[in-house]
Amino acid sequence: MLTILIAESELELVPVELQNERSVRAHAKRRGKKASELILDSSLHHTAMTALTEKNRRGRPDMIHTTLLVLLESILNMDGGLRVIMHTRNDQSIEFNSTIRLPKNYNRFVGLMEQLFVSGKVPKDNIEGQEPLILLEHDRGLVDIINRLKADAGANSTGIRTVLLSDSGREVDPGQYFGEAAKSGGETLCIIGGFPEGDFKTSTDELLVDDIISIYPEPLKSWTVAAEIIVNYRSGNKTAPKQK
Amino acid sequence: MLTILIAESELELVPVELQNERSVRAHAKRRGKKASELILDSSLHHTAMTALTEKNRRGRPDMIHTTLLVLLESILNMDGGLRVIMHTRNDQSIEFNSTIRLPKNYNRFVGLMEQLFVSGKVPKDNIEGQEPLILLEHDRGLVDIINRLKADAGANSTGIRTVLLSDSGREVDPGQYFGEAAKSGGETLCIIGGFPEGDFKTSTDELLVDDIISIYPEPLKSWTVAAEIIVNYRSGNKTAPKQK
Numbered sequence: 115m116l117t118i119l120i121a122e123s124e125l126e127l128v129p130v131e132l133q134n135e136r137s138v139r140a141h142a143k144r145r146g147k148k149a150s151e152l153i154l155d156s157s158l159h160h161t162a163m164t165a166l167t168e169k170n171r172r173g174r175p176d177m178i179h180t181t182l183l184v185l186l187e188s189i190l191n192m193d194g195g196l197r198v199i200m201h202t203r204n205d206q207s208i209e210f211n212s213t214i215r216l217p218k219n220y221n222r223f224v225g226l227m228e229q230l231f232v233s234g235k236v237p238k239d240n241i242e243g244q245e246p247l248i249l250l251e252h253d254r255g256l257v258d259i260i261n262r263l264k265a266d267a268g269a270n271s272t273g274i275r276t277v278l279l280s281d282s283g284r285e286v287d288p289g290q291y292f293g294e295a296a297k298s299g300g301e302t303l304c305i306i307g308g309f310p311e312g313d314f315k316t317s318t319d320e321l322l323v324d325d326i327i328s329i330y331p332e333p334l335k336s337w338t339v340a341a342e343i344i345v346n347y348r349s350g351n352k353t354a355p356k357q358k
Numbered sequence: 359m360l361t362i363l364i365a366e367s368e369l370e371l372v373p374v375e376l377q378n379e380r381s382v383r384a385h386a387k388r389r390g391k392k393a394s395e396l397i398l399d400s401s402l403h404h405t406a407m408t409a410l411t412e413k414n415r416r417g418r419p420d421m422i423h424t425t426l427l428v429l430l431e432s433i434l435n436m437d438g439g440l441r442v443i444m445h446t447r448n449d450q451s452i453e454f455n456s457t458i459r460l461p462k463n464y465n466r467f468v469g470l471m472e473q474l475f476v477s478g479k480v481p482k483d484n485i486e487g488q489e490p491l492i493l494l495e496h497d498r499g500l501v502d503i504i505n506r507l508k509a510d511a512g513a514n515s516t517g518i519r520t521v522l523l524s525d526s527g528r529e530v531d532p533g534q535y536f537g538e539a540a541k542s543g544g545e546t547l548c549i550i551g552g553f554p555e556g557d558f559k560t561s562t563d564e565l566l567v568d569d570i571i572s573i574y575p576e577p578l579k580s581w582t583v584a585a586e587i588i589v590n591y592r593s594g595n596k597t598a599p600k601q602k
Contacts, residue, residue: 157465174462177462180462183579184582184585187582188582188585192576218420218421218554220420220463220464220465221401221464287596289592289596290596329433330433335427337431342589346593349537350533352533352534
């Protein structure tokens, strides 16, 4: 089993300091929503974001959408071998049921995320006997989420190997690395960044991971990293018996 | 070198029979464009498309966007090992320069495609000494595009192995198959569908490909197929020398 944790994802509602900006209010009116119920989108709110801290990395539902489509529509996920969890800049955790079919259209995806941030789950009403397709929880820091995943795996007495993907990690070949991770048969947690530039803001020392790796000498998009992990992991798993 | 041809892609301008529909005219007005200059989008033009032939597969710039982002932001492309060409339902060919950075935001991508369909290239004005980043050509049927790629490779006296990815092909393991294609060292052309459902409309006999394969027993999204090909191809290539 492979778990992918998309960490420090730049997915958030329009922050309070922007809710009275003229362009944001106009957008809210067009959408028939309150400004506080809109997902921040740097493509739409660029002007309003001028004075915002860390404005160059915030408001990227577009990146998150592409990364989730790559993960959730993958063969590994269709085969039941993938768990996808997101951690956001405001320390929410968002877990996606592997059976979910996300909207392929970006604007519909943003609408769904707005519904999720307001109601905490998708679908917003409980259906008896059914797990939610998406569940959002507040006050879940990155260290907390990782520790919970370790504890879950520990309770199953299998343990989980934790790997952080970072530009500043030691260089490895992704085909070899994830192929071997798959062949080992144990559980693996890969933590990838959900932000467009720079490095993790959380100190990597704090995360207490087993390995910090880099799969390419230049920065990569989140979905490129995601595809390299899941495709190589599955191929390693599939070819293992044939090599014996 | 690997070439990916996205065939029968559902990317087109709003067809003439829809240009006078009320919802399409309203959308054109909002965008400040003529209805004939808009990209057909099933998410926006759903109601107007009711009477359109093949309405269930048409108007999918969302799928095309995700597939192109997976291909053009891949490590294989950054390393100069990938060529990406698209064939559309109206027999246009669209070639992407490997250095292009496509908009990550969907609405900006649609705007760029509208500019491309109107002016035939991106950027729309020639820059001396520079190849266009995107080039659209009309009257390029799928058979014609494949034959030209074969002729190009033949002129280099290397030849090119042509592989069609189809639900109805013989089942192969993508890790093994594309790994071996990479290790062979020759040129490979993979033809994948750019449509959301069903099979190729062109008879596969007409295409005269070397192989027709299926990498999974159930239908896959175009970007899932694209990721399986490029990641496995690169990993096969990278691990080849180490196995000698």
